[in-house]
Amino acid sequence: MKNTLILDGTVVAEDMKQATKEKVDQLKNQGITPCLATILVGDDPSSETYVRMKGNACEKLGMESRRIHLPETTTTEELLQTIATLNTDDRVHGILLQHPVPPQIDERAAFEAIDLAKDVDGVTSWGFGQTALNFGAYPSCTPAAIMAILAYYNLDVEGKHAVVVGRSPILGKPVSMLLLNANATVTTCHSKTQDLAAIVSQGDIVVAAVGKPHFIKGEWIKKGAIVIDAGYNPGNIGDADYDECAKHASAITPVPGGVGPVTIATLLSQTVIAAEKTSAVNESA
Template identity: 65%
Template sequence: MPNQKLILDGSRVAQEIKNNLLERVKRLTEKGVTPCLATILVGDDPASATYVRMKGNACNRLGIDSRRISLDKDTSTEELISVTQQLNEDPGVHGILLQHPVPSQIDERAAFESIRKDKDVDGVTMLGFAQNAFGLASYPSCTPAAIIAILDYYQIPIEGKHAIVVGRSPILGKPVSLMLLNRNATVTICHSKTVNLDKIVNSGDIVVAAVGKPKFIQGNWIREGAVVLDAGYNAGNVGDVDYEACLEKAGAITPVPAGVGPVTIAMLLKHTVDSAKAGNNLNLM
């Protein structure tokens, strides 16, 4: 990477994706198909409610229908799956998003698995994960897809690079590791039990922070010129990276906010539009 710092502007990347979607949504609507994303929110967690509202507003700005289902915090797994099954069978719904985390009494994995594959636009099912591993996923998990989209937008090489992923969740750390591997990076996955984490991170050309702890990645962990992608979002608009400290060493870095987050939402909208096109067998761009 050049010595000049490159701020990876996620808002800019997201806007280009959404500009492209505007034309695609218009073409679908002219064919009598309005893409529709159904979001399910269980309980009254303020942060989750905010995320769902943001996604709904983003849909509305593009002409995508947003169908919001709010369920009581005492909803059972069986009741939630029943709602999901109704949405699976509704031809007017093209994407289903279950906002997580869900209340503790719900079997989250069972709830995710109840989403039909062709409507799993958030890439949360085990089948979707497996397809992603083989490079065949129609709708990979949205945050990993956003990370790859940012790298591609800024033409940052992936092939042959050493990528360090800090975090191993099934919808972020693991799938982004597989996506980087499929793009011919050499990938090291780290986690809370990793010994000498700072030294391992320092070996990375690309560092993905997905650990869910504010300012966890320290500036002196980053090698000179590394690309840092912060997929964390914590209270107070703080990411998983100590931004100011890492900026001193990084060649390129995503801020928080306005980094990975906006692109994650844009990828969710793209997947919904893709699903609407595929579900209606339309030969559109």
């Protein structure tokens, strides 16, 4: 444990936010204030906290945070109309629909309704496809955050065996694609994977993205492996058993303070990039 590198996401996030702040200041000098619109449907306390954190992070950098809070009874059609309005609002540069939405809503339809140019959270299938083909502008924020952490600490991915545990459309699948595009050899595991422990133990890089507290056991981790814990469960608990995994890993992200802060910093960065594209269009018009 004493020789294990702690991958401090707060340090990475602050570095990213400083660079983003400089871009915000430049845009504001041009009369453009980068704006992220967040949509929250219902009253889930965790979701409310996440949306508030994202909004506060925007405002600290001088960005605009437009918060739309819809009632629990909102229909798919009503949500789609809200998204359509934001799509056509030139003052909004990024749109984030907070997950999860109430069960009566077709979440995938709502994600797909977001204009690709404003899909700064990387949730559309079109955006995922572009990410997989290595030319997407806005990859899903948590996968992008994982890659940012690896890059910040100069942890080489090329040629390494990366084992991703989880296959969700906004985490497991896209991070597998990003790792593959970075020339890792990738194994994506899931609930039907047989002999999971044996596969994880082969990983030079292990990404825990399964949504179950302390699911990844220390004895599964190969000596010297890098463990990236993208889980966040009640009680500030990650998907990996941190103390036990750290005994074997050469580097590991803590929870909290690992992937989470960098995810938010990535969201802000991608919103500002979207605003910069608006600026470029205005200049060429």
